[in-house]
Amino acid sequence: MRTAEITDIEEAIKEWKVQNISRCEMQFSCGGDSMNDTAFTFYDNNNKEIVNELLWDFFNDEVYKNVDFYECSDGHYQGESGTVFIELSPDENEPEFTYNKEAEGEWSETFTEVGYMPITQAEQTILKDKIHSIVGGEDGEALNYKADCILSDDEEELLIEIIDKINDFTVEYQFKEFEGEPDNWFTYTTDIEELSERKFDDAIITIKDNELAISISRQFTVFKSE
Numbered sequence: 001m002r003t004a005e006i007t008d009i010e011e012a013i014k015e016w017k018v019q020n021i022s023r024c025e026m027q028f029s030c031g032g033d034s035m036n037d038t039a040f041t042f043y044d045n046n047n048k049e050i051v052n053e054l055l056w057d058f059f060n061d062e063v064y065k066n067v068d069f070y071e072c073s074d075g076h077y078q079g080e081s082g083t084v085f086i087e088l089s090p091d092e093n094e095p096e097f098t099y100n101k102e103a104e105g106e107w108s109e110t111f112t113e114v115g116y117m118p119i120t121q122a123e124q125t126i127l128k129d130k131i132h133s134i135v136g137g138e139d140g141e142a143l144n145y146k147a148d149c150i151l152s153d154d155e156e157e158l159l160i161e162i163i164d165k166i167n168d169f170t171v172e173y174q175f176k177e178f179e180g181e182p183d184n185w186f187t188y189t190t191d192i193e194e195l196s197e198r199k200f201d202d203a204i205i206t207i208k209d210n211e212l213a214i215s216i217s218r219q220f221t222v223f224k225s226e
Contacts, residue, residue: 024086030071031079116211137187180222
């Protein structure tokens with residue numbers, strides 16, 4: 001059972017010197033509006049690890065008075081992780097602990113590209129005649145019709161096949177211009193009016209060289225040195 005604790009910097013400096021500690025490394029991660037995992041590791045001049053619960057508890061409180069951590073996420077910024085290096089200054093007259101943080105910020109970036117999916121003549125016909133646009137992604141998909149219409153069983157089956165085909169295409173699509181690692185979240189739409197060289201009545205669908213243009217947006221996790 002521990003009966004003592006370090007309550008001020010002078011006591012911490014004394015304990016640091018008695019234990020011949022050279023440095024402390026605090027591993028941390030934060031995000032989602034909270035501090036997550038933290039760990040303090042102490043080393044002597046020979047790089048040997050030293051276990052010291054008194055200094056652990058001291059720095060677990062003191063570090064937040066000396067280092068800023070950015071744990072508040074906003075949907076774009078996700079958080080940060082890294083190491084805080086704690087050392088004792090060599091000035092014997094006014095010794096103090098110094099804190100240096102090295103971290104990577106985690107960001108959620110969205111990249112958008114247009115992919116071109118081959119489609120059959122039958123698929124082109126029903127898209128031109130019946131469909132205004134198709135949208136979908138991680139949260140599901142939806143068909144937007146040009147007008148109220150009655151579909152035959154064959155047409156309904158063909159539209160299901162088209163949606164399945166688009167889902168497979170967009171999930172497997174490899175982005176050409178991006179940073180970071182891809183996340184699961186993505187969306188797509190065939191509503192690409194500005195790309196259309198030929199519109200089918202009021203349809204916002206682009207078909208060129210037997211390929212359907214699909215605008216695909218996907219989130220990527222990007223790490224940046226802070």
